[in-house]
Amino acid sequence: MANKALAKRQKMTIRVEPAPRSLKPRNPVAVAAKQRAAGSHRKSASAVRQAQNLLAKKRVSDTGSEDD
Secondary structure (H helix, E strand, O other): OOHHHHHHHOOOOOOOOOOOOOOOOOOHHHHHHHHHHOOOOOOOHHHHHHHHHHHHHHHHHHHHHOOO
16 A cells, blocks of 8 residues: 555656667668778878888988997
8 A cells, every 4th residue: 555655656658669770772872972982902102101211210220230
């Protein structure tokens, strides 16, 4: 009987499972545009420049340490 007062104050809620997502048709124009956006698989100009600078520093430090 103690539950009776509590039950009156509680609101009844009905749980509804979310509907499964409906699959939308894909936009062929968007897919083609996204595939075109991909670039060639090569290093960027800044990566090449950075590698050259690193190589130059390595060569300078190698030649400077050799004393004959």
